[in-house]
Amino acid sequence: MTTANPWIDDRSVALFTDLYELTMAQAYYAEGMDAPATFSLFVRKLPARRNYLLACGLDDVLHYLEHLRFDADSLDHLASLGQFDDGFLDWLSRLRFTGDVWAVPEGTPVFPDEPILEVTAPIAEAQIAETFIMNQVHLQTTLASKASRVVTAAAGRTVVDFGPRRMHGTDAAVKAARAFHIAGVGATSNVFASKVYGVAATGTMAHSYVEAWDEEVDAFRSFAKRYRQTVLLVDTYDTLRGVDRVCALAEEMGDAFDVRAIRLDSGDLAELAQESRRRLDACGLHDVSIFASSSLDEDAIAGLVEAGAPIDGFGVGTRMGVSQDAPSLDIAYKLVAYAGKGRLKTSTGKPVLPGRKQVFRNEEAGTASGDMVARADEDQPGRPLMQPVMRDGRRTEAGRDTLDAARDRAADELRRLPAAIRGLASAEQPYPVQVSRALEDYRDAVIRERAG
Amino acid sequence: MTTANPWIDDRSVALFTDLYELTMAQAYYAEGMDAPATFSLFVRKLPARRNYLLACGLDDVLHYLEHLRFDADSLDHLASLGQFDDGFLDWLSRLRFTGDVWAVPEGTPVFPDEPILEVTAPIAEAQIAETFIMNQVHLQTTLASKASRVVTAAAGRTVVDFGPRRMHGTDAAVKAARAFHIAGVGATSNVFASKVYGVAATGTMAHSYVEAWDEEVDAFRSFAKRYRQTVLLVDTYDTLRGVDRVCALAEEMGDAFDVRAIRLDSGDLAELAQESRRRLDACGLHDVSIFASSSLDEDAIAGLVEAGAPIDGFGVGTRMGVSQDAPSLDIAYKLVAYAGKGRLKTSTGKPVLPGRKQVFRNEEAGTASGDMVARADEDQPGRPLMQPVMRDGRRTEAGRDTLDAARDRAADELRRLPAAIRGLASAEQPYPVQVSRALEDYRDAVIRERAG
Numbered sequence: 001m002t003t004a005n006p007w008i009d010d011r012s013v014a015l016f017t018d019l020y021e022l023t024m025a026q027a028y029y030a031e032g033m034d035a036p037a038t039f040s041l042f043v044r045k046l047p048a049r050r051n052y053l054l055a056c057g058l059d060d061v062l063h064y065l066e067h068l069r070f071d072a073d074s075l076d077h078l079a080s081l082g083q084f085d086d087g088f089l090d091w092l093s094r095l096r097f098t099g100d101v102w103a104v105p106e107g108t109p110v111f112p113d114e115p116i117l118e119v120t121a122p123i124a125e126a127q128i129a130e131t132f133i134m135n136q137v138h139l140q141t142t143l144a145s146k147a148s149r150v151v152t153a154a155a156g157r158t159v160v161d162f163g164p165r166r167m168h169g170t171d172a173a174v175k176a177a178r179a180f181h182i183a184g185v186g187a188t189s190n191v192f193a194s195k196v197y198g199v200a201a202t203g204t205m206a207h208s209y210v211e212a213w214d215e216e217v218d219a220f221r222s223f224a225k226r227y228r229q230t231v232l233l234v235d236t237y238d239t240l241r242g243v244d245r246v247c248a249l250a251e252e253m254g255d256a257f258d259v260r261a262i263r264l265d266s267g268d269l270a271e272l273a274q275e276s277r278r279r280l281d282a283c284g285l286h287d288v289s290i291f292a293s294s295s296l297d298e299d300a301i302a303g304l305v306e307a308g309a310p311i312d313g314f315g316v317g318t319r320m321g322v323s324q325d326a327p328s329l330d331i332a333y334k335l336v337a338y339a340g341k342g343r344l345k346t347s348t349g350k351p352v353l354p355g356r357k358q359v360f361r362n363e364e365a366g367t368a369s370g371d372m373v374a375r376a377d378e379d380q381p382g383r384p385l386m387q388p389v390m391r392d393g394r395r396t397e398a399g400r401d402t403l404d405a406a407r408d409r410a411a412d413e414l415r416r417l418p419a420a421i422r423g424l425a426s427a428e429q430p431y432p433v434q435v436s437r438a439l440e441d442y443r444d445a446v447i448r449e450r451a452g
Numbered sequence: 453m454t455t456a457n458p459w460i461d462d463r464s465v466a467l468f469t470d471l472y473e474l475t476m477a478q479a480y481y482a483e484g485m486d487a488p489a490t491f492s493l494f495v496r497k498l499p500a501r502r503n504y505l506l507a508c509g510l511d512d513v514l515h516y517l518e519h520l521r522f523d524a525d526s527l528d529h530l531a532s533l534g535q536f537d538d539g540f541l542d543w544l545s546r547l548r549f550t551g552d553v554w555a556v557p558e559g560t561p562v563f564p565d566e567p568i569l570e571v572t573a574p575i576a577e578a579q580i581a582e583t584f585i586m587n588q589v590h591l592q593t594t595l596a597s598k599a600s601r602v603v604t605a606a607a608g609r610t611v612v613d614f615g616p617r618r619m620h621g622t623d624a625a626v627k628a629a630r631a632f633h634i635a636g637v638g639a640t641s642n643v644f645a646s647k648v649y650g651v652a653a654t655g656t657m658a659h660s661y662v663e664a665w666d667e668e669v670d671a672f673r674s675f676a677k678r679y680r681q682t683v684l685l686v687d688t689y690d691t692l693r694g695v696d697r698v699c700a701l702a703e704e705m706g707d708a709f710d711v712r713a714i715r716l717d718s719g720d721l722a723e724l725a726q727e728s729r730r731r732l733d734a735c736g737l738h739d740v741s742i743f744a745s746s747s748l749d750e751d752a753i754a755g756l757v758e759a760g761a762p763i764d765g766f767g768v769g770t771r772m773g774v775s776q777d778a779p780s781l782d783i784a785y786k787l788v789a790y791a792g793k794g795r796l797k798t799s800t801g802k803p804v805l806p807g808r809k810q811v812f813r814n815e816e817a818g819t820a821s822g823d824m825v826a827r828a829d830e831d832q833p834g835r836p837l838m839q840p841v842m843r844d845g846r847r848t849e850a851g852r853d854t855l856d857a858a859r860d861r862a863a864d865e866l867r868r869l870p871a872a873i874r875g876l877a878s879a880e881q882p883y884p885v886q887v888s889r890a891l892e893d894y895r896d897a898v899i900r901e902r903a904g
Contacts, residue, residue: 004647007462008459009459010459016616016625016643016644024658024660027674027678033664037664060458083679127661130658131617134617135618135621138617138618139619139620142620164468165470165590166586168594168620168623169587169588169621170465173468175458175621191469191471192464192468192469195467195526196458197458202471203473203475205472212480237797266799266801267799267800321780322774322779322780324780328773328776333617338663338664339664343660343663347691347719
């Protein structure tokens, strides 16, 4: 197959857009429609069993907006499509993002109808950016929200990301590692992500390594003598016999034995962990911990924790990596203002909240008691969540968050949610989100005007 | 945030691997374990309601294997992890993939336990490649298989990919466009994918464009006068009033009116399509077709087709783009041979099929009647599906398939499946896949040896 370079990077990412963003941009340009527009990104509805989402993906959005350029290659391709004229392509070659972005910081729990970010810019700029902005915030918010549940279920035990092999492509697996870090996951198996984000890389051994040796114990010895604090995978042939071989190896190696854990990857994990623990303790390996993997998700982990299984850490792969039970969010990026007027779709469903907005979070005795979505210029009780993260196309100080700050924020904000909202089960009452009187009145006025 | 370049490309993709692949590779290297190994990639179980999968992703695997190199940046990062010694890093700097790959061509329907591809190479080479190979074949096979169902449901009507905004990251959205093309999807909204793969890019207009104008008809006129064969989105305010405005615009523009279709994006699509069709016909716009979108998947489309809704094409986004009902496959890449001996895990479940294999597809009167999985050197009745696509690290002629050949193959092979297997509902009887007597005997012998 003779395909061109399929990799997106900073030079080519401008073409990561739906074609209609560019045909609309050309029409805006040709019509002289260059007034400021505000687009609001929000989730309309939580997936089943989710009580909150963890906002994530902002940093990649800001990086994209700072670097947005159509290079010669991209312009040549657009010219080849036969729909774009020279005037527009010339304008596109000079396009830079010049707008403002307000957003809730990464790691903040958010709820339906609350803006996650709002872009205000000349309309064509904000329109072209739609596809990438949605793609990244959707992916990272989906995965951070799922991982947050897994971390909650593990109740303090380590969670490690084993997902790269079955996540949806390379970009998902790389961005997942940052989303998971923000959500409190302890480490990743993804070497590239450890380079990019400085998050801890970790790993054990695969069945293939054990199988390549004629004797299981030879595979164990080879790893144990080579790596400090290594983890031995014991379930290739007979799990408990594998544990016995770890005991035998410890006796053989004496002080040189420096194994951190065994890994169980199949079978009844609770039962095998109990019996493995018993055998490890019996041979004096009290410090060798038990690490489990195998189709884990928050429910399986909660079950193991509740059963008192002596498992010290979990390797979680596919089900967290694709957010198996809720692989997508009903996320939208909607025009809410243009040329000083509120805008919205009125045909069906609940109309969006027009204009620029702020979200105020209220607390009682250290626990979040409810949010108020208001117009941007309102002063309401509570802590304002939306921050100015980009002005005139440049990041502000608030737009230079660190990954660890986002992780700390997520842990802190989650602690302050009501227990039922933090929990794995569907909360009987959703977290209270109100719309301010002024914003409701404004919405009604915009609907009346649009219907007129 | 001060993150390094988060984009994977040909230079950095070698680091897209799980850490344990590299610690195992170092151990193989240090132990002098460089005999040929065969790893087999296959799916253990079909997701609910899938009767077949469409194999997809091979071209990206071959491209990766041809270009696999650890560059200086990657080696520096590995050195910084403190687990790799200079001898191994030096070996890694010279690593090239020198092995062979056999695979079923892209677009071939495959079934559980059938190898999709088999890699035979010095064990460390085949081990390091595991993560990327699985990631790409998993993603593209998942998406091609889902899209194939959507195309089946559309029963000859056009299907367009609207998914990039909610697919999992940029790589997924780009590779999806090729997987969808192979599965028979007609076009994509993804501009970058149209550049890389030469697939048709298409698009309509968004609600934001209509909302940015004070009057809906002005938005329609602006697009209609600018673009030939355009599509007007009629459901921003009141769908049927929107259709009436299209009629009025046609009368106003006369011969200059060159609108291909209207798009419905909300509400009861069957009812709205009926009434829209009636109004378009009544105003003489018989040639203006009706295009529908809005949370579509194969079931929704099958329902609309069955109801006789006069819809000529479907824009399908998120549910196809993340394979909503089955976002992951139980795919595995397992060591099946090393140093001339069959290898497998015996602890639990159905053991894998050891050694290199071939799959023979049998037909009766032009319809596939069953497959036989056999040892690679067996001669069995039927058409052999596994082809040699790479030898000594270089693509063979069979490894230079084109995207359109894969698309034609998929259409042809699907036509030859039994109707119940091609259908959307779970087939009462799964497609018959047998294991040859010689392969069963070999598996039993390997199990006996491993258990000894």
